[in-house]
Amino acid sequence: GNSVTQMEGPVTLSEEAFLTINCTYTATGYPSLFWYVQYPGEGLQLLLKATKADDKGSNKGFEATYRKETTSFHLEKGSVQVSDSAVYFCALRGGNTPLVFGKGTRLSVIA
């Protein structure tokens, strides 16, 4: 079945550091890929998505590129801020099925 593996946290960075959170997936066919973010005490919000190979999703300075050859969708940001501290979830959807999530990566950014 479909599955998502993302790097375990927690990840702690200083403000303005470069961020990468790795995500790889296993799926049949051509899934869509998503990154969701969960701020403390809140539900999940869509951060970005990509629906086909080589697509790049971007939002709020975050980017991720759908790489079919490496089955990856790594999240990057060039300069993190304290306000980016949150839990980040990689997810995929194949066909008309519900989202399948990774286990989440907690990011803490310190000033």
Next chain:
Amino acid sequence: NAGVTQTPKFQVLKTGQSMTLQCAQDMNHNSMYWYRQDPGMGLRLIYYSASEGTTDKGEVPNGYNVSRLNKREFSLRLESAAPSQTSVYFCASGRLAGGNTDTQYFGPGTRLTVL
């Protein structure tokens, strides 16, 4: 436009008690979902409803029942709560029939503790 709303926000139960978690969406979405979130486990799907009148089991359905009351509302019931059901529960909605590009929208969650 409130999006996805959940009640209650917090609940404490004793083992064996029952309760129903309520979820409603005002985005005219066809599909609705219940997930649970546990430390180190990410989000796991309990049940979902692809459209009004249908429900399907997800990854962890045991100990739960659901009702799709109408297009807007999807409730999750614990008939006899167990400590293993201590978790944060999230409801979500989406179009689903829009294909795999469709986004799911999440409620704020219900934090449940079973003693």
